[in-house]
């Protein structure tokens with residue numbers, strides 16, 4: 001395992017990535033549920049849910065204290081929850097319907113609102129949970145501190161719905177914001193901002209595939225003039241761990 005700054009980078013073959021990711025998430029769930037009786041997790045769309053496929057299996061199905069999980073989304077598409085493009089639906093079908101997380105602990109985006117309204121609404125709901133001490137604030141930045149954020153990365157180096165060259169990448173006041181011109185369809189999305197991602201206690205970046213190799217090289221490889229892709233701005237207060245497959249790591 002290689003170390004970069006505070007980040008650990010591991011490259012996996014075949015099933016090993018999903019096996020290791022499940023153990024990583026389960027270990028953090030045990031840590032936070034025993035330390036503070038809750039585990040706040042932010043999910044992504046894309047292939048993340050597929051990579052979490054070992055969690056609803058033995059031994060984790062029985063060993064994880066699912067009732068203590070509080071589930072959020074890093075980003076969501078502005079579509080009905082039943083739509084094929086919905087990140088909520090993806091997580092529901094692939095993970096949430098298979099594990100006993102109380103429905104009240106699952107914070108889906110309100111799909112009856114416009115993008116602007118849904119972003120405001122999601123931020124307000126996170127603020128309410130901060131008031132109830134379910135989510136803490138980072139003492140250094142004042143942004144909400146999730147226990148674990150699970151990030152994917154697109155071939156262009158985007159994370160959540162923070163795309164290269166888009167002004168949202170610089171957002172430094174809002175906790176949750178919206179985009180109406182996402183280069184990855186569908187165009188309307190809401191997303192947590194970088195200060196929230198970077199306040200997290202733990203962050204995992206799960207990246208697989210040959211199309212991602214150039215972006216991975218630009219952020220983790222040795223380059224004289226590294227291009228600042230959004231993924232390069234992931235720098236949590238806590239620990240960052242990269243889970244790569246051989247294709248994504250092929251240019252390192």
Ligand SMILES: O=C(O)[C@H](O)[C@@H](O)[C@H](O)[C@H](O)COP(=O)(O)O
Nearest residue numbers: 044045046047048152153154160
């Ligand atoms: O809603 C989305 O589009 C996702 O949340 C998105 O941010 C995703 O995490 C990346 O695009 C990586 O996608 P893959 O894991 O499929 O490469």
